[in-house]
Amino acid sequence: MYRDASPTPLDPALVDAVRSARNVVVFTGAGMSAESGVPTFRDAQTGLWERFSPEQLASPDGWEHDRGLVWAWYQWRTGLVRRVQPNAGHRALAAWARDTELTILTQNVDDLHERAGSTVAAHLHGSLLAPRCSTCAAPFPSDGGLDVEPSGPIPPPTCPVCGGDVRPGAVWFGEALPSEAWDRADRAAAACDLMLVVGTSAVVYPAAALPLRALDSGATVVEINPQSTDLSAAVQYSWRTTAAVGLPALVDAVQRR
Numbered sequence: 001m002y003r004d005a006s007p008t009p010l011d012p013a014l015v016d017a018v019r020s021a022r023n024v025v026v027f028t029g030a031g032m033s034a035e036s037g038v039p040t041f042r043d044a045q046t047g048l049w050e051r052f053s054p055e056q057l058a059s060p061d062g063w064e065h066d067r068g069l070v071w072a073w074y075q076w077r078t079g080l081v082r083r084v085q086p087n088a089g090h091r092a093l094a095a096w097a098r099d100t101e102l103t104i105l106t107q108n109v110d111d112l113h114e115r116a117g118s119t120v121a122a123h124l125h126g127s128l129l130a131p132r133c134s135t136c137a138a139p140f141p142s143d144g145g146l147d148v149e150p151s152g153p154i155p156p157p158t159c160p161v162c163g164g165d166v167r168p169g170a171v172w173f174g175e176a177l178p179s180e181a182w183d184r185a186d187r188a189a190a191a192c193d194l195m196l197v198v199g200t201s202a203v204v205y206p207a208a209a210l211p212l213r214a215l216d217s218g219a220t221v222v223e224i225n226p227q228s229t230d231l232s233a234a235v236q237y238s239w240r241t242t243a244a245v246g247l248p249a250l251v252d253a254v255q256r257r
């Protein structure tokens with residue numbers, strides 16, 4: 001059932017499908033925030049993983065090996081996210097939700113959906129803004145991160161409750177997703193009649209299973225991504241455009257009568 005709407009024109013059949021949907025889920029990944037200036041993880045030239053190894057920076061082993069390096073890196077990302085703004089894609093989703101039942105599920109650890117005015121039903125990979133103690137899990141206030149890229153490790157703060165090291169609030173490779181967020185996301189994916197999948201390479205599980213869950217449940221799945229992904233061949237519509245260009249155009253077309 002693969003229908004490629006490439007290169008960029010908006011397929012009228014896609015607009016009709018979105019317009020007739022009653023229960024829409026939007027599932028976002030790093031590409032959603034790329035045009036705000038937050039680098040994605042796996043893009044060839046700008047991906048953060050080109051400069052750092054994920055094992056060093058986003059895994060329990062990396063944390064045990066060098067807590068200061070991991071803390072410094074997340075502080076840098078927190079500062080970067082604080083300095084950027086939601087893009088036209090984030091804003092289009094927030095505007096659309098004013099007259100449509102929309103559930104946003106994100107893998108992103110930034111708060112750009114919220115700053116655009118959206119409610120996010122599930123932050124599947126945690127949040128940069130929610131550090132917690134690595135020993136007792138007590139929440140620790142985010143200080144907004146760094147203004148400049150650190151030149152070396154920064155010791156993590158000490159938990160005022162138990163004296164343990166405070167860790168970033170992101171979910172690392174090999175860790176379980178927050179169970180409530182996962183349950184909400186899984187239920188939403190199974191119940192929707194249309195899912196927009198925006199800016200994810202769809203390779204990191206279990207989150208990447210959500211579009212498949214929606215397909216299995218009979219939903220129409222629409223991918224918005226400038227590049228093809230493992231998901232492209234499985235979905236009904238794969239639109240080669242970016243989040244900040246495609247989403248405003250789609251929402252505008254859907255709302256036009």
Ligand code: APR
Nearest residue numbers: 029030031034040041042107199200201202204227242243
């Ligand atoms: N608009 C839409 N999509 C874009 C844009 C854009 N402007 N720019 C890039 N993309 C697409 C890329 O083509 C790619 O498919 O966004 C995707 C980004 O993929 P990844 O970097 O792999 O990000 P993501 O899928 O969110 O990664 C999943 O992996 O490292 C972990 O926890 C991290 O949440 C992250 C997870």
